Amino acid sequence: MITFAKEFKNAAAHVTGQFELRAFMRRALGGYEVTRDKTRGKYQNWSDARQAAAEIKWDAVNHLDRYLQEFISKLEARGTRVYVAADADHARDYILQVAKENKVRSIIKAKSMTTEEIHLNHALEKDGHSVFESDLGEYIVQLRGEAPYHFVFPAMHLTREQISELFQKELGSAPTNDPEELTMIARRIMRDKYVQADMGISGANFAVAETGMISITENEGNARLTCALPKIHVAVMGIEKVLPRLEDLALFLPMLATMGTGQALTCYNSLYSGPRQPGEVDGPEQFHLVLLDNRRTELLADAEQRDSLHCIRCGACLNVCPIFKNVGGHSYGTTYQGPIGSVITPHLRGLQNWKHLSSASSLCGACTEVCPVGIDLHHHLLHNRRNAMHEKPLWWEKILYAGFVFLMRRPGLYRVAGKLGAIFFPLHKLVNGTALDPLQSWTKTREFPAPAQESFAEYWERRKREGNHGRQ
Numbered sequence: 001m002i003t004f005a006k007e008f009k010n011a012a013a014h015v016t017g018q019f020e021l022r023a024f025m026r027r028a029l030g031g032y033e034v035t036r037d038k039t040r041g042k043y044q045n046w047s048d049a050r051q052a053a054a055e056i057k058w059d060a061v062n063h064l065d066r067y068l069q070e071f072i073s074k075l076e077a078r079g080t081r082v083y084v085a086a087d088a089d090h091a092r093d094y095i096l097q098v099a100k101e102n103k104v105r106s107i108i109k110a111k112s113m114t115t116e117e118i119h120l121n122h123a124l125e126k127d128g129h130s131v132f133e134s135d136l137g138e139y140i141v142q143l144r145g146e147a148p149y150h151f152v153f154p155a156m157h158l159t160r161e162q163i164s165e166l167f168q169k170e171l172g173s174a175p176t177n178d179p180e181e182l183t184m185i186a187r188r189i190m191r192d193k194y195v196q197a198d199m200g201i202s203g204a205n206f207a208v209a210e211t212g213m214i215s216i217t218e219n220e221g222n223a224r225l226t227c228a229l230p231k232i233h234v235a236v237m238g239i240e241k242v243l244p245r246l247e248d249l250a251l252f253l254p255m256l257a258t259m260g261t262g263q264a265l266t267c268y269n270s271l272y273s274g275p276r277q278p279g280e281v282d283g284p285e286q287f288h289l290v291l292l293d294n295r296r297t298e299l300l301a302d303a304e305q306r307d308s309l310h311c312i313r314c315g316a317c318l319n320v321c322p323i324f325k326n327v328g329g330h331s332y333g334t335t336y337q338g339p340i341g342s343v344i345t346p347h348l349r350g351l352q353n354w355k356h357l358s359s360a361s362s363l364c365g366a367c368t369e370v371c372p373v374g375i376d377l378h379h380h381l382l383h384n385r386r387n388a389m390h391e392k393p394l395w396w397e398k399i400l401y402a403g404f405v406f407l408m409r410r411p412g413l414y415r416v417a418g419k420l421g422a423i424f425f426p427l428h429k430l431v432n433g434t435a436l437d438p439l440q441s442w443t444k445t446r447e448f449p450a451p452a453q454e455s456f457a458e459y460w461e462r463r464k465r466e467g468n469h470g471r472q
């Protein structure tokens with residue numbers, strides 16, 4: 001049986017061999033970094049803003065029970081039907097039920113990683129509904145039958161030429177590499193879908209407990225149409241998205257835009273607080289909010305890694321990660337890619353099946369440094385490695401470490417073992433990197449380091465003999 005770890009290794013090996021794609025990604029992310037830094041430079045004090053954001057998220061996550069209750073009761077008071085889904089199955093079943101009760105045929109969707117997490121499109125299509133993604137990037141990957149490559153830039157791996165070819169093939173459009181024309185092709189098709197849709201499905205970037213509102217931030221105006229035009233609006237969000245106060249958005253909206261796309265603020269920022277009220281002329285007749293747990297409460301119970309629930313999904317940690325840049329988004333095989341994906345996926349989908357992602361890191365700490373809410377990402381990767389090891393130690397690692405401890409406690413024996421290692425090391429060269437090499441997976445692409453000619457104890461003794469005690 002092929003494991004998730006093996007799939008990751010195979011996919012990563014494949015992408016690292018695609019030099020053109022990697023160069024294309026580097027150029028794209030290089031451009032993002034310049035814009036991001038320019039916008040970030042306009043903050044009076046970025047590190048104070050970051051500290052404030054981390055403290056607000058800490059408060060929200062550590063008092064989630066209180067803030068969620070406040071949020072839900074305010075929404076329900078205005079006629080929103082709130083459903084708390086324990087897992088992906090419950091969330092999907094609820095949405096399918098709403099669609100069935102209302103005889104929904106066509107569904108339009110705004111970008112939502114939470115719906116990707118619960119594989120909602122697949123379930124809806126299987127149940128006979130037509131589903132259209134309205135975000136341009138999402139629409140492109142939907143036409144290709146792919147998952148998003150990056151949770152902010154879903155189609156970042158595709159060139160204009162590839163998108164043009166896709167549109168010619170799937171939509172019968174004329175060839176063009178002009179981004180504006182390509183956008184217009186998709187927009188013309190999408191306009192009809194908004195009008196025909198019986199249901200609009202969105203995510204939420206933030207939820208405000210104080211006022212009982214969800215906040216959606218976007219650049220294309222598609223989410224506004226998705227939420228306002230169809231008679232039913234279903235919003236799906238993780239329970240960790242709650243912020244205490246409306247004024248918190250004054251910090252978080254620009255921060256998300258700065259780190260997400262390098263903009264000072266995204267073009268459209270909307271707040272939704274319920275279905276159409278008496279006397280209002282527009283808005284959906286029904287508003288359903290699905291609050292997804294899906295093992296987030298397990299993460300909440302883990303005091304050491306709880307801060308990973310602070311994530312605002314800006315994608316900045318992906319953009320600076322040397323692993324993401326070289327293996328690409330699809331290799332991860334997860335909804336959330338890059339460093340934050342490697343931290344939370346083992347919690348959301350099982351530590352033993354997904355622990356390999358925590359090892360796919362150089363631990364350089366670039367992710368932690370860039371994270372606007374100060375999540376200690378690279379240390380959490382280490383925590384996952386440690387937890388996986390404690391939960392299910394590998395037999396050969398147990399023997400290896402037991403042997404190491406045994407030798408370290410016996411200096412005489414340790415010295416003898418060191419000498420023997422140095423004597424027999426040349427033999428390893430005979431099998432280095434071959435199938436006979438017990439370290440093959442490591443030595444296939446690297447030379448095994450030769451033992452030092454002189455141990456530290458020997459070096460120290462020699463220094464003393466030579467009378468060299470000072471600093472060199």
Ligand code: SF4
Nearest residue numbers: 311312314315317371
């Ligand atoms: S972990 Fe931090 S940098 Fe990464 S997506 Fe979340 S908020 Fe952004």
